[in-house]
């Protein structure tokens with residue numbers, strides 16, 4: 001059958017990485033993965049991220065996230081480096097894995113570019129959409145989970161992590177514009193983007209995501225997990 005691409009999106013510290021890992025673990029432990037494999041729906045579960053889902057991407061990620069005071073990255077250069085990471089990721093990982101019937105969980109994808117470089121930095125949205133099309137060769141996510149969290153809460157969570165990267169260091173109004181970008185995308189593409197209230201304890205957010213994943217997997221593959229006795 002066909003592979004599917006599930007993306008986790010949202011502002012800094014929204015819980016994308018945490019929830020992606022929890023979803024991976026839950027798909028394995030709940031029996032979903034085994035069920036999908038035994039019915040011939042998918043061959044494997046793959047987790048990946050942007051930027052940094054390939055060897056080239058890992059180097060680009062480092063360039064994008066480290067702070068250089070001597071030669072700060074200009075906005076258009078930043079946009080193009082993200083696009084290079086994405087093109088490499090699509091051709092090297094996402095397309096081959098989807099063609100080989102993988103279920104993919106991906107940390108950030110095209111909506112982040114629209115939100116950060118478009119709404120956040122103010123680069124023309126038409127240009128960004130064109131660039132996203134070039135970088136992805138028109139590969140869209142099948143489902144995007146937008147972890148919607150208050151910006152200040154997200155930033156304070158990331159600050160507790162200790163190191164703060166170049167993009168996290170941008171001012172609060174930048175992150176608020178990014179947040180508005182995600183909100184606009186979610187209302188524009190309701191068939192693809194599901195809003196998850198991330199202002200809740202981790203386990204509650206995870207339950208909401210699990211319910212959403214169960215619903216979409218059943219819809220895609222026509223199978224469902226037997227309810228526990």
Ligand SMILES: Nc1ncnc2c1ncn2[C@@H]1O[C@H](COP(=O)(O)OP(=O)(O)OP(=O)(O)O)[C@@H](O)[C@H]1O
Nearest residue numbers: 011012013014015016017018019157158200201202
């Ligand atoms: N629901 C939650 N409640 C409280 N803390 C949380 C919750 N979810 C995640 N955290 C914590 O917040 C921090 C940020 O979470 P995480 O790294 O998953 O976010 P992220 O969206 O991947 O961030 P980034 O945008 O920086 O990659 C982590 O320390 C994590 O343990």
Ligand SMILES: [Mg+2]
Nearest residue numbers: 016017018107
């Ligand atoms: Mg993360």
